[in-house]
Amino acid sequence: MSREGIRSRRLLGASVLALSCVAMPAAAQDAGGRQAGDVLSEIIVTAQRRAENKQDVPVTVTVLGGDFIRDARIQSVQDIVARTPGFGFDTYPASEPRLSVRGIGSSARGAGGDPSTAIFIDEIYYGRPAAIIFETYDVQRVEVLKGPQGTLFGRNVAGGAVSTVTNPADPRGFDAGAEGTYGNYDRVDLAGFVNAPIADGKGAIRVTGTLHRHDGYVDRVVNGVKDGDLDDQNAKYGRAQIYLEPSDTLRLDVKADYARDRAHGPGNRPVIDLGDGGLSGLLAPGTKRGExxxxxxxxxxxxxxxxxxxxxxxxxxxxxxxxxxYRELDYESFYDFDGADPLPGRPTFDIDGGNSERTEFSSHEVQLRSLPESDLRWVVGLYAYKADTFRDSTTDLRVAGDVAVSDYVVQDATTDSKAIYADVTVPVTDTINIFGGARYTWDKKRLSGRGETNDPGTFFTVGDPDEDGDPSGFYEAAARNSWGAFTWRAGADWHPTSDIMLYASVARGFKSGGYQDTPTDSADVRAGINPEYATNFEIGQRGTFLDRRLIWNNSVYFTRYTDLQTRMLTGFGYRADNASAEIYGLESELTWRMGNGFALAGSYAYTHTRYTKFITVENGANVDYAGNRLTRVPDHKVTLTPSYTHDLESGATLELAADYTYESRIYDDHNNKPPAIREPTHFIDARMIYTTPDGNWSVSLWGKNLTNEKTATYQAVFGGVMFAAYNPPTTYGATVRWSY
Known part of the structure; x- marks a missing residue:
């Protein structure tokens, strides 16, 4: 056995042993409020579009509850990823993260593409990466669902779904809260909400607002002098809700939100010169995280x-x-791609560019479902989604300050999706249920595109051949296509005791076809990408033990993908191809309240990914990547959260907690070869929270990435040079919270 195989087996054994011996505060995973004593309360989820105890749901789902989100300062997608087994991402840039669940995350940012991992906020599908708002203040919970979805959700999902549920307007009474944070990098966070009953207690309004800002983690140093900063934040967010119950049988809920971000973009830099490309010997590599x-x-x-x-x-x-x-998006990014000084004797050399996008998207869903008290649980739904997206991509090469090469691509696309779906759970006996669902989806896309460059092939645009058969540097074309797919799920669950559930399921998912992000010519515009299909087989166990002080859940799965939509670099653009892949693994989550204030939580994920068929073209030659691992997926991921809560004589409480996350090596290129490899990472966060006896005030001292771990959140090779962007350094601060 190879050394890597031996290490993997040792880590697997150690992780399972750790999960069998450790415990966790319920606040780290429950979806409700704090709880007294050592008994774990129910974790309520809506993974099946109805409120259920997580322990009764035959779907693999990780839940981050509102208390844990608040106390652990879960404020970004990176924070959610770090604490969720089988969940991954990279940033290019941070405002358009590429998310993956169990290895599937081929999120195409072009106007004619769709993400493989879908985002739902309050049941609404967010189809454009830049439109996703990861605002976690005044949030009830975040649910990460694994595997194909579609017989219960409005939009079909092949890889997985992230569902955020905000706190609703509550007619039961007045409520309010506020918090303020100050930290290093001149961090200032302000947030607050007010909830007020109206209409004689038959309704309520709720208003939430936040502000987040910090200086850049990267100093922009030119000729030895600081001249700005990057990787900063300046974001504002507001949400208003109104809820009405005109009668016992009628409910109306309306929410509106607005988000505004103004920042300076990522801090990319060259880190390795491979010596075999057009950029080799031109740029000075540097690996300083902060510069x-x-x-x-x-x-x-x-x-x-x-x-x-x-x-x-x-x-x-x-x-x-x-x-x-209904939602509108107006987005713009433009930054220095290389972030480098020229080598001595070389002219000033820059590659810069970005994207702008304007999107309008809307959805409609009608659903008929069984009443909560019904033994036979069923749902039938109709769904429609439409998006109109205008997006451009610009890349410039500047020499001595002047534009030498300019590449420009424009895309205008419309997506129309309609579906009908149904799902049912039938109780066979008092302890056995069978469930199944079906969906039919009609997707239609139209795209028009134009590209132009003054130097064909330098970046991605080549253009149509001219009269002599040479690249013209210009193209203009239109394309349209439609796809229909029947998807389904089936399975059964068994409760041998009131505290244990076993389940087995098989589900088939679908993601519609699409178009290239950065086509090279008109033929490339029209060619398109085939839709992808996934069939997932899964068995799982849910268990509550030790008089409800211990919860241990496990699942194993096997997923087969056909026509998986993969993305790879081609110069400074991206190209999507279809491949086939197989993925299998196991996921384990454990929560244990040990008593006397001690608790600890753990999770472990093993994810095995391999391409079974993947032939693509690189540098004009066919390349076969069958047998290689999928990109950005660690084989092993471990999270541990120990905590201790001490009740003071005054009635106040003092809580100490830490979060540890380990991820094994990942590959950032389909060839699985150096240098596009990220070595294993270890992250540690910690916090100390003092809460007054009445529970109305608390003070938190916190720190994140306390060991100052440095790893690439994005890395890729362009022109023989490896470029990278890094994770945030150590951050720390104090937060004061008040609640009414």
């Missing part, structure tokens, strides 16, 4: 707003609802 040589402060601006409305009516035999949404 690069970008020649200007970049632009990373976003404005997005939307409204969501839901009306529900209880009938004699069922409940009927309508859920509608």
């Amino acid at each position: 690069n040589a970008a020649t200007f402060n970049g632009i990373q601006d976003r404005d997005t707003w939307g409204v969501r409305g839901k009306i529900e009516k209880d009938l004699a035999f069922a409940s009927i609802s309508y859920l509608g949404s």
